[in-house]
Amino acid sequence: MNRPTVHVVGAGVSGLSAAVSLAAAAEAQIVVHESAAIAGGRRRPLFDEASQTAFDSGADFVLSSWTSALALIEAVGARAQWREAAPDGIAFADLATGERWRLRLGRGRFPWRLLDPRNRPPGVALSDFWPGARLARAPAAARLVDYAPRFGTAAERVWRPFALAALNADLERASARLAGAALAASRWGGATLLKPSRGLARGLVEPALKTLARCGAATRFERKLVGLAFADGRVAALDFVHDRVDLAPGDAVILATPPQEATALAPGLAAPQDFAAAVHVHFAAPAARDAPPILGVANGAIHWLLSGEDSMTAVVRDAGALIERPRDQLAAAAWRDVAALTGQRDAVPAWRVVKRKRAAFAATPEQDALRPGGDTRWSNLFLAGAYVQTGLPDCLEGSARSGAMAAERVRAWLASR
Numbered sequence: 144m145n146r147p148t149v150h151v152v153g154a155g156v157s158g159l160s161a162a163v164s165l166a167a168a169a170e171a172q173i174v175v176h177e178s179a180a181i182a183g184g185r186r187r188p189l190f191d192e193a194s195q196t197a198f199d200s201g202a203d204f205v206l207s208s209w210t211s212a213l214a215l216i217e218a219v220g221a222r223a224q225w226r227e228a229a230p231d232g233i234a235f236a237d238l239a240t241g242e243r244w245r246l247r248l249g250r251g252r253f254p255w256r257l258l259d260p261r262n263r264p265p266g267v268a269l270s271d272f273w274p275g276a277r278l279a280r281a282p283a284a285a286r287l288v289d290y291a292p293r294f295g296t297a298a299e300r301v302w303r304p305f306a307l308a309a310l311n312a313d314l315e316r317a318s319a320r321l322a323g324a325a326l327a328a329s330r331w332g333g334a335t336l337l338k339p340s341r342g343l344a345r346g347l348v349e350p351a352l353k354t355l356a357r358c359g360a361a362t363r364f365e366r367k368l369v370g371l372a373f374a375d376g377r378v379a380a381l382d383f384v385h386d387r388v389d390l391a392p393g394d395a396v397i398l399a400t401p402p403q404e405a406t407a408l409a410p411g412l413a414a415p416q417d418f419a420a421a422v423h424v425h426f427a428a429p430a431a432r433d434a435p436p437i438l439g440v441a442n443g444a445i446h447w448l449l450s451g452e453d454s455m456t457a458v459v460r461d462a463g464a465l466i467e468r469p470r471d472q473l474a475a476a477a478w479r480d481v482a483a484l485t486g487q488r489d490a491v492p493a494w495r496v497v498k499r500k501r502a503a504f505a506a507t508p509e510q511d512a513l514r515p516g517g518d519t520r521w522s523n524l525f526l527a528g529a530y531v532q533t534g535l536p537d538c539l540e541g542s543a544r545s546g547a548m549a550a551e552r553v554r555a556w557l558a559s560r
Contacts, residue, residue: 146392148172149553150381150465152368156539157527158399159351160215160546162336170557171395176383178367183348185401185502186539203343204228206439208334209304209540211234219350221339226227226318228338234435235264235300236484237444246439248331264300271297275331284327296489304439305396306459307446310506310518310536321506321536328535332369339438368400377523385390393560399527401501409519415510415530417530421502422459422464424477429491431485438458443480457481460502470496504530517548523556525546525549 197442204292232247247262256262274290291302306314309325339346370382381388402414430450438448457477474494514532527549529541
């Protein structure tokens with residue numbers, strides 16, 4: 144008896160997660176279709192035309208408490224490539240006052256290190272963290288600002304950076320329920336921050352492709368899906384730009400595309416429509432030897448500064464107001480902050496600006512309500528992606544979790560036949 148085929152459309156983290164999970168079980172033949180020339184989706188390497196080389200954005204991290212992401216990394220044999228990024232807490236700097244500090248929460252489910260004021264931002268009391276305990280019971284329509292302060296030191300040094308980093312939205316718009324979910328997934332801040340030593344491509348994407356190949360799965364690049372053919376309550380065929388694939392009655396499809404593509408392919412599918420932009424400015428300038436690998440920035444034009452061996456990356460989250468600005472202006476503004484933070488007085492070094500208009504869906508109550516489940520009204524069509532209702536905001540863990548959830552749904556569907 145021939146095994147059924149599961150077509151995974153999209154080779155981002157969610158698609159790779161689904162494909163690896165299914166391929167390892169050998170319950171079906173797995174075929175991954177990717178419209179781009181390389182895998183990784185939103186997190187695929189960037190290509191520099193001048194040097195003709197690909198490079199990672201350097202802005203992808205994993206928390207040690209993210210079970211789905213770490214399970215995927217383990218499954219593809221890449222755990223040894225991930226290192227703790229901030230063993231002494233996350234460093235911060237306030238460009239308005241010049242103050243610097245480290246946020247040290249402690250490991251485990253209780254942030255016990257916050258009892259010591261040296262582990263908190265200057266001017267922030269222990270009670271300023273208490274809103275986090277109430278977020279777990281927040282109703283779906285509540286916003287983070289209903290619980291956390293809108294103004295003051297705690298807002299600028301704790302809650303606004305948290306909202307931008309975890310929720311891709313300012314605290315006035317961010318969902319309180321998703322804020323609580325993000326805190327719970329981080330073990331209330333007690334998880335450690337892990338970073339791939341050689342970039343996400345080598346730390347996850349490439350090992351996943353090798354794992355799929357070893358399991359006999361097929362990966363096909365430059366395969367743009369332009370339509371789904373439906374018949375008798377199921378997907379009957381996949382229409383690509385240059386060909387058509389007819390599905391047997393026992394075949395299934397996991398749609399692991401961005402939400403705007405999924406809604407265009409599947410009539411009547413609801414999905415988030417408001418997205419947060421992000422701007423990354425990569426500078427070809429080495430950081431100081433003692434520079435922290437990740438530095439949070441308060442009262443600056445940038446929100447984070449990431450330091451590598453031979454480069455630095457300035458990150459601006461929720462950057463919709465900046466996305467149309469010329470790249471040279473963005474680079475100059477970012478370098479002013481970087482120079483102030485690092486003490487460098489050189490002219491703006493070689494730079495590359497990467498704009499992502501749809502970096503993540505905005506984790507607001509309204510957008511959270513639009514997220515679909517993993518099933519569809521077609522029996523053999525399933526969804527994967529961080530925009531699917533995983534209970535988390537848009538993050539790498541949500542992507543990996545959605546893929547694992549889709550794989551479980553496919554297994555259950557195959558078993559029921």
